[in-house]
Amino acid sequence: MTRARVLFVDDEPRILDGLRRSLRCRRGEWEMSFATSGGSALELLGESPHDVVVSDMRMPGMDGAELLTHVSNRHPEVARVVLSGHTEPQAAIKVAIAGHRFLTKPSDMESVVGVIDQLAMTTSRTHGAEARRIAGAVRSLPSLPAHVDRLTALVRAAPDAELASAIRAVSRDVGLTTKLLQLSNSAFFGARPRVASVESVVNALGLPTIQAVVDTSQMLWSSVPWEPAVERDLTASWRHAVATAVLVASMASPANRPYAQAAALLQDVGRFVCVAGAGSGPCPGANVMSPHCQGVPYRDVGVELLHLWGLPSPIVTAVAQRDLEHRPASSGLGVAAAVRAAHLLMQQTESGDPSDGTHDDELALLLAHPQLTANSTDWRRAAEEASAKAGRWSSQ
């Protein structure tokens, strides 16, 4: 295996010296280079391919956010890590959009090494580099046009917005849910949430930060017009995701519920990225009917995105395994199997997608799982209710 190529950028040479010395033990695994400014970092990236860039946030001249934005455009395959000693969460919003992972100074070596090692790997076995390139270009995901008004209202309402309405608005938006789960995975943006639920994340990050994130993401997308076919397709995909999330909440065990809900909501995030052109513009050849983007399955792109953004692994795994056949152990259903079960049931309720097969036998087996038969819930009925709920939300 080739060594991972890692570039460190900091205007303070002492920091680079310290990193070089303390990470010398990784010289067997990594090839390290160092730059004291954004400009020289871009030069180095232009000269030779890299896998990961670790940058300071505040630097004279080109700052971290600017550098990482350039990197996302010019070198989308390079994973972007922020290592900064700045503590104001709001000032970090720009970098929150540009970066993949966020580390605070001081960070111990283990955290730095752990993040870089994770990012040095790609998730797609078959399309690693391509999936990374497509997903890596993404800085934020667009919101469905139908949601924009509610989100704009949320931002405008500052500072009088209600937490409950913020949670409602964000938790039904695929892009914002993904972004907030990404940010909540780091101490960088303040308190870390107890669980990976949107409610918990909103509470932990605080309304001003949420509003700033929403505002910044909105600004990135406000000028992008939607094609009617794309909007129809993504709205349908959103309804399915939301309905599945509602249904899976009652299927998953309490401990798994936040993960399962998030995974259900984000199950088609790859489709979102490719069809809406969230990366560097619409994927050539990507269209509503095709499950591929430049030969890369949407799912691989989505999983790579969730991996890059550092979402909790149960979520990433559940999204990755949604279309795989599950045979859960009777001891517990697990996040992935619960999401799979809810997805199949919802698919059936929505009168199915023939191209994907019916999976009747597998669904029957999943529904017979001890966890789902413990209380005598009529799951098909529950699925219909969840679908109706999602329908109501979409028309709100």
Place this chain on the structure above:
Amino acid sequence: MSGSRAPQAAQREVDYSAASCQLLLSEDDLYLVADSIPHLMWVAAPDGSIEYVNRRGTEYTGLRRESHYDWDWLSLVHPDDVDYAREGWAEATRTETPYERDYRLRRADGEYRWHCFRSLPVRRGDGPIVSWIGTATDIEDQKALEESLRRSERQTAETLTLLETLQSAAPIGFGFVDREFRVVRSNEILASIGTGSPAEQLGRPLAEVIPELWPRVESTYRRVLDTGEAVRNLHITAPSGRDPDRVHSWLGSYYPVRLDGEIIGVGLVVVDITERTAAEEFRSVVMENMAEGLYTIDDEGRLTSLNRAASKMLGWEESELEGRDMHAAVHFQRFDGTPMPSNECGLLKVRAEGRPVSVAAEAFTRKDGSVFPVSYSAAPLRIGSTFRGAVIVFRDITDQRKRQQRELEARHDQKLESLGRLSAGIAHEINTPIQFVGDNTRFLATAYQEMLELLLVYRECMDLSAGEIAWDERIGRVTKAEQKADIDYLASEVPVAVEQSLEGIERVASLVRAMKSFSYKDSNDRSYVDLNEAIRTTLTVARNEVKYVADVTLDLGELPEVPCTLGDLNQVFLNLLVNAADAMQDKDERGEIRISTRVEGPMVAISIADNGCGIPEHLNHLIFEPFFTTKEVGKGTGQGLALARTVLEKHGGTIEVNSRTGEGSEFVLRLPVDGKRPGSA
């Protein structure tokens, strides 16, 4: 007084009659004639003794004829006229000329009546006077007529004078116009409504005298003429002819003027009520529209009037409070609910001593029992020479208090804001060295481990008890161990790692020291301060705010220690420094901040200059205002410069700004070396 008759004429008359008597009549006949004339008549000897009195004489006086000769005629004369009569007679006998005087003569019933006395000397030929013939004519009725005539003339004159005086002196316009509306009479005031003097207006039609007004009053004049009925108190508002810039108000009354039952014109009485109208309007503004509450009280503190604002603020109607003791009604308790005894009430002083008072913060109670803070001022109301009450103007200062509270909070916010911003920067300034000190220390730990392992290899090789080891073998082992440890790398890196770690630790330590010195808490008292040191400290603390955008050049002159409040000045330096850094934000290249200090006579001058965006000229006068800010929301509360000005003023110093858009700004602070405001003792 009479005396208007000519004595010569009378003399001629008597000469003539005496001559005829002698010729035609006997002495008896003469007596008969004398008795028949309706005048008193007598004949007196040259010495004045009475020789004859006619019948009318005896009848009038009631004295008997026989006693003629004993008459002391002067006893019959009114005591007030006696001297005059005697003096006249004496004069006549001395000069031997006819005598004529008027005086009062007693009638038989005791009444005195005016008579005209005449006496003529009678001579024989050219000889001496042989007797005096006298007459007394009753002129009482004539006198009375004269008197009454004189009185009535006088009355007329008095009335006329009064009228003239009134016309010119009274603040009333009088006038009279004839049936053709020509001015017949007009006093100064009436004339002043129109153009020209009263004399110039005389005889001219009103349409010419008051061209502007005439269309508005013509119908009234005509009505008075047509109906014969007066029109009273017509209100007219217009600029006057004499004073065209000012609108006057008049109250006019129009009366028909009759002569022998026929209306000959219109009399006019006009009162200028401009002052009164203005006063009424003023009062109405005060009572109805003034924002401040106003009420008046009488000498016993009872309400006499209450304006609308006061009524609104207090919740009472004027009629409900009228005549009530205002202290007991609204002023009986303090803001905290404790009683406000009337003997502590400031209004007492106004009434007792007649001095105005002004009270910044007290409380009034509304009708519903709620209390609100007020500031009021009260002044005695003078009626004549005694104080008969007071007028009180008050204002609800709830909002003002809230505003003060907000300002206080804003000031606190500003400190917190800069502290918050600072703490984020300081955190970064600490986090950076901590990061590399940690990394270096981890490296040193590894390096130590590797060197220790190498050392052990050396020790092993040197250990004689391990038996004979070939020299080549020893060199081989050591070389291998050295390669493993990468001893060259360690040898070059370890000293640098140590050095950089110590440097990082010193960086944190100096920052902590600066923070301590900068700290707001312990430096609120005035002390002698090295301002250069304070600037350096502030710079250390604020390094993170500045270092990304600008280089700082220090040009600190030698300064005496200046008495000041260090904490406040640090805050000012910080605000100016942060502003200077913010001014660089939109610049492409790094900016420069230049801080210089020097002594200027009795002052220390501190200049903080940047080459940033500058301040647009039209904002120059606003920047020191509280809450004024051009920074985006969340970046500043607009309190920084306002605070700077307050602090400098508190120190007897000044702050000024020189700025050019696009070229930069310079703030110059000046502080008195001795800590005292220049010019103050």
